[in-house]
Structure formats: structure tokens, C-alpha cells
Amino acid sequence: MKKIFPAIAVMITLSLLGLIYFQFVWLTSAHKTKEKQLKENIFLATSEAAERLMEDKSNLFNLDKAKGHTFTNDKMKLEVLRPSVMQRFTKDEIGAIIRKSMHMHMLEDVPFEFAVSDNSIVGDQIQSDNFFKYFIDSAHNTNVALPLLPPPGSSFENLAKEEFLVVIVPHQNQIVFKEILWFILGSILFTLIIITAFFLTIRALLRQKKLSEIKSDFINNMTHEFKTPLATISLAVDALKNEKVVANPEKSGYFIDIIKEENKRMNKQVETILQAALLDRREVQLNLKITSFHQLINNAVKNISLPLQEKNGTIELHLDAQTDMIMADELHIANIIANLLDNAIKYSKSEGVKIVVSTKNANKRFILYIKDNGIGMSKETLSRIFEKFYRAHTGNIHNVKGFGLGLSYVKSVVEAHQGTIKPESSLGSGSTFIISFPLAT
Numbered sequence: 001m002k003k004i005f006p007a008i009a010v011m012i013t014l015s016l017l018g019l020i021y022f023q024f025v026w027l028t029s030a031h032k033t034k035e036k037q038l039k040e041n042i043f044l045a046t047s048e049a050a051e052r053l054m055e056d057k058s059n060l061f062n063l064d065k066a067k068g069h070t071f072t073n074d075k076m077k078l079e080v081l082r083p084s085v086m087q088r089f090t091k092d093e094i095g096a097i098i099r100k101s102m103h104m105h106m107l108e109d110v111p112f113e114f115a116v117s118d119n120s121i122v123g124d125q126i127q128s129d130n131f132f133k134y135f136i137d138s139a140h141n142t143n144v145a146l147p148l149l150p151p152p153g154s155s156f157e158n159l160a161k162e163e164f165l166v167v168i169v170p171h172q173n174q175i176v177f178k179e180i181l182w183f184i185l186g187s188i189l190f191t192l193i194i195i196t197a198f199f200l201t202i203r204a205l206l207r208q209k210k211l212s213e214i215k216s217d218f219i220n221n222m223t224h225e226f227k228t229p230l231a232t233i234s235l236a237v238d239a240l241k242n243e244k245v246v247a248n249p250e251k252s253g254y255f256i257d258i259i260k261e262e263n264k265r266m267n268k269q270v271e272t273i274l275q276a277a278l279l280d281r282r283e284v285q286l287n288l289k290i291t292s293f294h295q296l297i298n299n300a301v302k303n304i305s306l307p308l309q310e311k312n313g314t315i316e317l318h319l320d321a322q323t324d325m326i327m328a329d330e331l332h333i334a335n336i337i338a339n340l341l342d343n344a345i346k347y348s349k350s351e352g353v354k355i356v357v358s359t360k361n362a363n364k365r366f367i368l369y370i371k372d373n374g375i376g377m378s379k380e381t382l383s384r385i386f387e388k389f390y391r392a393h394t395g396n397i398h399n400v401k402g403f404g405l406g407l408s409y410v411k412s413v414v415e416a417h418q419g420t421i422k423p424e425s426s427l428g429s430g431s432t433f434i435i436s437f438p439l440a441t
Contacts, residue, residue, distance in 0.1 A: 019194065054085075148163040293368070368437075375427070376425045
């Protein structure tokens with residue numbers, strides 16, 4: 001698992017990066033293709049509009065109409081004999097012709113500006129009063145300027161003024177972007193789906209890895225926890241077979257008591273595992289009744305007196321809560337108090353244990369504080385202590401006995417009683433557990 005997981009993560013990451021890269025290349029190519037296609041269509045539409053503007057039709061100005069016309073000067077004669085596009089069409093008619101050509105080339109919604117200029121174009125700058133701005137000009141324009149040449153054999157050939165039709169399509173990039181917008185959105189959507197799937201896969205693998213480690217630790221701890229009492233029972237049984245022990249009732253009773261105590265110890269450990277499993281499935285039926293919390297604390301303190309003396313420890317009680325009656329299951333509440341006190345002793349410093357237990361009332365709740373001067377916890381440990389099977393590693397997983405179920409059990413019981421639990425700790429400064437329960441009404 002340790003070797004496969006990094007390989008899977010690297011392969012998925014490379015695949016994801018490759019997919020994003022090729023999508024980007026494809027979208028860039030699609031943008032260039034659409035841009036080229038737009039320019040070609042605009043050119044074709046402008047060319048077709050120019051041809052239509054120079055068609056020699058009966059409704060256009062005809063040279064026959066000039067016959068018999070009296071010209072007052074040469075300029076008027078020249079204007080009549082060489083009629084311009086603007087003389088034959090209004091600006092709205094020109095705009096309609098261009099729009100129709102645009103429509104025929106799949107450019108229905110494309111905005112445009114146009115001008116008819118008489119040889120007054122300098123580069124891309126239009127120097128004409130005939131520039132009709134249907135839309136505000138901007139950067140990224142597509143400009144097409146075509147000469148308006150009469151068709152061969154028409155009455156305007158060699159007579160019409162030299163003119164240019166200029167069509168400008170502004171905001172070219174926006175038009176192209178709109179055309180490929182759905183491709184971009186689709187690409188982003190599916191990329192996000194793949195990234196999400198990648199994240200979920202990695203998280204699942206990490207959880208599997210974590211569960212595998214937890215399982216290994218649990219099996220190791222369980223083996224150790226059961227091995228010790230079994231070894232003790234085995235030695236006691238062997239001792240009972242000794243003739244001298246059999247002949248001495250006092251010694252026999254001593255070894256029998258050892259067997260009973262070790263058997264109780266194993267039963268307690270099995271019960272702890274079963275209770276944790278039941279609480280996790282929410283199958284524990286609580287026997288709730290009005291209970292004195294102070295009484296449960298006093299009982300728990302009496303039960304830990306011997307292990308506390310072995311550690312040369314002391315315990316202070318400050319039971320200041322005026323009201324200590326809560327709706328609780330006595331067995332489970334007694335277990336969580338004993339569990340927290342037991343942890344305070346287990347994780348104590350070598351110079352001696354000092355535990356302070358205090359209570360108070362606030363906002364119609366009973367609040368319990370259990371503070372110790374132990375080794376404390378790091379931020380990582382503090383954030384994970386309520387996880388099932390989690391145990392803080394201190395170099396040897398067996399230096400403190402247990403399955404890593406105690407605090408998980410404590411939290412489950414507290415929450416089952418509509419209570420809250422909050423740990424406070426730092427390395428080397430001990431720990432404090434703050435537990436709150438609603439008062440009995």
C-alpha cells in the first residue's frame with residue numbers, strides 16, 4: 001500500500017494535467033479556427049454586398065434618364081454621368097443589403113459598421129462623412145475594404161466614381177468567444193468533475209491507508225492487552241498445580257484471586273470493545289434517571305485511589321456546583337469519569353500526578369472540569385483524540401495500555417446525554433477536559 005499509493009497519485013495527477021493541457025490546446029485551436037472562419041465569412045458577405053450595390057438594375061439611376069437633361073455646369077454633368085452609390089442608395093438601403101449578405105453567410109447576429117468612401121482611405125483610417133456607425137467602434141475589429149466596381153457591360157462601366165465599401169465588425173474576440181462558449185463551459189465542467197473524482201479517490205485511498213494503520217495498531221494493542229493477563233493466568237494455574245501450593249490454602253486462595261482479577265480485566269476489555277461498537281451503531285439503550293453527579297465523582301475518586309497512590313499522585317476536588325442533578329445513565333456516566341481520571345494517571349509525568357476536579361453551574365447546565373499536569377497533547381493529537389482506535393504515539397505503542405477506544409466512548413456517551421466535551425492541552429503543560437450536561441428539570 002505504501003508503494004502503490006504514491007504511484008497511483010502521481011499517475012492520476014499526470015493524467016489530469018495532461019488532460020487539462022490538451023483541452024487548452026484544443027480550445028486555442030478552436031478559437032483560431034472560429035476566428036479565421038469569421039473573417040472569411042465577413043469578407044464573403046462584404047464582397048456579395050459590394051456586387052449587389054453595383055448591379056445595373058432598372059430601379060437604379062440609368063444613363064437614359066440623363067438624356068435631355070440640362071446641365072448648368074460641368075460638375076453637375078459629371079455627377080449625373082458618374083452617379084455614386086450614395087446617390088443611388090440611402091444609408092438604410094445599404095445597411096439592409098449588407099445585413100442580408102451577412103445573414104446568408106451565417107452572421108445573423110453579428111454587429112457591423114460600414115462606410116462608402118470615395119478614395120479617401122488611408123490605411124485603416126476612414127476619412128469620410130459617409131461612415132455610419134451602427135455600433136460603437138472598439139479594439140479587435142475585423143476590417144474589410146473593397147472597391148465598388150461596376151459589372152462588365154453595365155451602363156456604369158468606366159463612368160462610376162471610384163468608391164470603396166468598408167465594413168467593420170467590432171468586438172471580434174467577443175463574437176468568437178460566444179461561439180465557443182459552450183465548449184469552454186463543457187470543458188471546465190468535466191474538468192471539475194474529474195478533479196472532484198480525483199480528490200475523492202485520493203481521500204478514499206488515504207482513509208484506507210489510515211484504516212489499515214489503525215487496524216494494525218488495534219490488533220497489536222489487543223494482542224498485548226490480552227497476552228499479559230493470559231500469561232498471568234497461565235502462571236497462576238501452573239502454580240496451583242504445585243504440591244506445596246495445593247497443601248497451602250492461603251497460597252491457593254492468592255493465586256485463585258489473581259486468576260479472578262485477570263479474568264475480570266479481560267472481561268472489562270472485551271466489554272469496552274463491545275460498548276464502543278454498540279455506541280457507534282447507536283444501539284445502546286440508556287437507563288436515564290435523575291442522578292447526583294457529585295456522588296458519581298466521589299465514587300470514581302475512591303476507585304482510583306490505589307493506582308493514584310502507586311504514582312505518588314494527589315487529587316483535589318472543588319465541587320462548587322450548587323445543583324448537580326442531571327438526567328443520566330449512572331453506569332455510563334461513571335465510566336466516562338473513571339476513563340478521564342484513568343487517562344490523567346496514565347499520561348502523567350514521572351514526578352507525580354496532580355489532578356484537579358471542579359464543577360460549576362452556568363446557563364442551566366452542569367459543567368465538569370478535569371485537569372491534570374500530565375505530558376499534554378500536540379495540536380494534531382488534540383484534533384484526533386476522539387477518533388476511534390486513535391492513540392498518540394510516544395515511540396512505543398505499548399508504553400500506555402489501551403485500545404484507543406476510551407475517549408471515543410466518552411464522547412459518544414456525552415453526546416448521547418445531550419452534552420458537550422471540549423479538550424484543552426499543549427505539550428508539557430497537561431490537559432483539561434470540560435464537559436457540560438443540561439440540568440434535570
